[in-house]
Amino acid sequence: MATKTGVEVSIAIADAVKLANADVVAAYPITPQTHIVEHLAELVANGELDAEYIPVESEHSAMSACLGASATGARVFTATAGQGLELMHEVLYVAASMQLPIVMTVANRALSAPLSVWGDHSDVMAVRDTGWVQMFVENGQEAVDNTICAFRIAEDRRVLLPVMVHVDGFYLTHVIEPLTLPEQAEVDKFLPPNDYPLPLWPDKPVAMGDFAPPVIYSEAKKAQEVNLRKAKQPILECWEEFGKQFGRYYHPVESYKTEGAKVLLFTMGSFSETAMTAVDKMRGEGKEIGLVRLRLWRPFPFAELRQAVKNADVLIILDRALSYGGPGGPVASEVKAALYGEAKRPKVVSFIAGLGGRDITVSGFEQIVSRGIELAQKGSEEEYEMFGVRE
Amino acid sequence: METYTVYAPKLVTRKEYFAPGHRACIGCAEALALRLACKAIGPNAIIVNATGCMEIVSSQLPYTTWRLPWIHTLFENTAAVASGVDAALKAMVRKGRREDKGVKVVAVGGDGATADIGLQALSGAMERGHNFLYICLDNEAYMNTGIQRSSSTPFGASTTTSPAGKVSIGQVTWKKNMPAICAAHNIPYVATACPSYPFDLIAKVSKAVSIKGPAYVHILSVCPTGWRSAPDISVRLGRLAVETGIFPLYEIENGQYKLSRDTIKRRPVQDYLKLQGRFRHLSAELIAQIQERVDREYTQLQEKARGHQG
Secondary structure, eight states: OOOEEEEEHHHHHHHHHHHTTOSEEEOOOOTTTHHHHHHHHHHHHTTSSOOEEEOOSSHHHHHHHHHHHHHTTOOEEEEEOHHHHHHTHHHHHHHHHTTOOOEEEEEEOOOSSSOOOSOOSHHHHHTGGGOOEEEEOOSHHHHHHHHHHHHHHHHOTTTOOOEEEEEETTTTTTOEEEEEOOOHHHHHHHSOOOOOSSOOOTTSOOEEOOOOOHHHHHHHHHHHHHHHHHTHHHHHHHHHHHHHHHSOOOOSEEEESOTTOSEEEEEETTHHHHHHHHHHHHHHTTOOEEEEEEOEEESOOHHHHHHHHTTOSEEEEEESSOBTTTTBOHHHHHHHHHHTTOSSOOEEEEEEOOGGGOOOOHHHHHHHHHHHHHHHHHOOSSSOEETTOOO | OHHHHHHHHHHSOOOOSBOSOOOOOTTOHHHHHHHHHHHHHOSSEEEEEOSSHHHHHHEETTEEOBSSOEEEOOSSOHHHHHHHHHHHHHHHHHTTSSOOSOOEEEEEEEHIIIIITTHHHHHHHHHTTOSOEEEEEEOSSBTTTTSBOOTTSOTTOOOSSSOEETTEESOOSOOOOHHHHHHTTTOSEEEEEOTTSHHHHHHHHHHHHHSSSOEEEEEEOOOHHHHTOOGGGHHHHHHHHHHTTSSOOEEEETTEEEESSOOSSOOOHHHHHTTOGGGTTOOHHHHHHHHHHHHHHHHHHHHHHHHHHO
16 A cells, blocks of 8 residues: 655656656756656666666757657656756657657756756746647646656557656755655556557568658648647546546646636646645635646647636736747746637736746735736736846 | 689678668769668668768658668767667566567768767767667768768868868868777777778678677768769779778777778879869869878878787
8 A cells, every 4th residue: 555755756756757667767967857867877776677777968868869769669768957958959849740658857947047957937838849748747746646647648559749747846856745656556557568559670660750841741740730639638538547546636727716716826837836825815815716727738728728717807827937028928828829719708917927946925926916906907018027026 | 812702792681671762862872881781780670860861862751761670860869869779679678578689779870960960979879888880971071961061071172161262272171080089989899991892891880780889880981962073983982082091991899900901002192082073173282281191190090000910
């Protein structure tokens, strides 16, 4: 019987990869992801995980080695953060378009310059259109559960896509949390062995990665897009199955105390937990505030989002990344786009905060909500507001 | 010896793994090199191909020239992809998910993919000791994109980004010594080859794939399009590169240099240079400079090989 223990989230993620019985781990050290791959190296060194650990010379090579290993049919894991994710950038597209079911934890980190090892979502947003399935988690338990789910989703014959699990750097990677690691037998029951349909193997030669002239490129891209959108159903089924077996349920968009709320706060990742505490406090004060959290980032859950916010008048979105010279927060602009065609839609207010490891406290969320309501009422000529910044 | 040259071709498999029907230029010695190398590699292998001429001429959705399992992803990451294939094979064989039948991993890249943009990935893979063969098909410039210079372009060659002009001699740097760089990684086997010497090439690639650990074979591949040479003299040009000492054939086995054919009486470099439009502009003075450098480097190579004999 799995028991709850206090463990650092990074260690727990590595343990989840061990429970998934990964065959190949290729990784390059970068803060704040290092504890994950250090622990995996240790598990391999101690014979607790029978895998090949490739200590590559860069993140570009980390993801490239993952391509090769995944194409050969191995179950493959890597982890990175910030600059590392950006160095992988072009390789990420290849992983998705060649349908290689790689699982990667991204310990979300700000981007240089100035150098910052601390957390925000700049790295996530820069890889938004790489074609990966992408999800956010809010705490250590969710990180563990979704690391296991990520392998099942990625390797599902209907999906065969790489999956990124976004875990906020330091806020999650470096905290010790009480969490339950599932039993090996339970994971084995939930996660079938990887059976990649056409691996590189001499008995049946395949050619992977041919170039495409204009006459066929668009068709290849359309097929990829259809595949990613269709992946939503297998993702939902995976989470449903996980819930049935382990008692913890996950959804693309999750609502917290939204009953009767005309004003909704909207978050992704670890800040959602602070936001929940803030909502509890405001609810206690009789304010009808609710919280909507985005878990599934790609494929974007349009229907679930519209359903979750349909009764609200004001939607206050907190982004942890900037789109320089653009429409404000990347998530806010996507939500706006998703709601634009709706006959009845809430007024969307975009805030950017929590950049480069800047905390947002409970009172910070209260201020964001009251300022958001004010902006929704009187309007603003600005695309967004940056919260808590000294000018 | 004469009997041997008649008999030797019969020992080479008639099977083609790099099949006819690709779209390489007329007289492409790189395609010839790859065809011969694949005969030496045999069917029990996985090929990892860098972006470049050979990738482009052998693939186009939905066709393929390859009768071996083949993967192409990007330009600079070939050795890293091969690292992943090697690791996956090791793990899956150990875990009983793949038959243990000694599948070879062979990475193939051009000189740009090897000496320039992919050098870091190659260095990393060699340093980590992956069990793979890396073949560099060196046609001495970025031919696929239109004859731009690389660090493997020889001194004095005119390319589209090192053009000879009123105040330029063309390429002003000397060819990067990739075999020496690989040998400096203390890998068990490094060799140079040229498809103008097909049996030597086949023997070296055969040896290279049979060796445990990283192996590197650097193959000079005449490119009529980029070298501005007649397409019917590619084999002859390759021989001249060797006979002039410009591209000596040798092996470095566990650090020991061994000349494959010691050309005692080398031909003047002019014999090689004069057949190529890329060197057409060279003055007698520059040719003398090239001769002097080739003589020096050849002597150094002979000394290294002799040192190891004694």
